[in-house]
Amino acid sequence: MKNRNWQRQSWNSLKSIIFGIGLVGLITFSAFASNPTQPDSRTQQAMIDAINDEYYARAFYNAVIDQFGSIRPFSNIVQAEDRHVQLWNRLFTQYGLPIPDDTFAGNIEAPATLQDACQMGVKAEIANVQMYDRFLEFVQEPDLRAAFTQLRHVSQNNHKPAFERCVNNPGVGGEYHPHQAGRRARH
16 A cells, blocks of 8 residues: 555656646746736736745745754655745746745744644645636736646645645654654655
8 A cells, every 4th residue: 555655646746747847848938939028917916926925835834844853744845835936036037027025034933733834734735726726717828827737736736635644644743752853754
């Protein structure tokens, strides 16, 4: 059973990587293929909301890591958030829009328990999927639609399941013990 779960997780990770490479290629091609006009104000606000969501998530996961140690899934997902911020930086630049400042870095507190942090992660990823669904109702630009679609996919199929496993891990929650960080980091 573990082998099948590992294979499924590996396949999902591989699909995400392939999709991500395609997304970067599409964005890079569109950046050089034309000088796009600025999106309408509603789409610009969606871009701002998306990058702020990435900033917040990165700050939250860093706060959890600072408090509980470099443990999964936080240590992995914070790296993904960095990549998502880089994606939005490229898109803002491509459209000639100012990149919003990250006002969340160092200003977010971790919850009292790791269990709470995992539960908050699940809720955040559910909210992300809903946010991207709303944006996809009106965003017209193909590269922005591709970004929202990819980020929705990652939230739904990678991050949310990782946080659900975190919630369901019987060793998570309650008091934090330093030996847990090393044990989890090897899984």
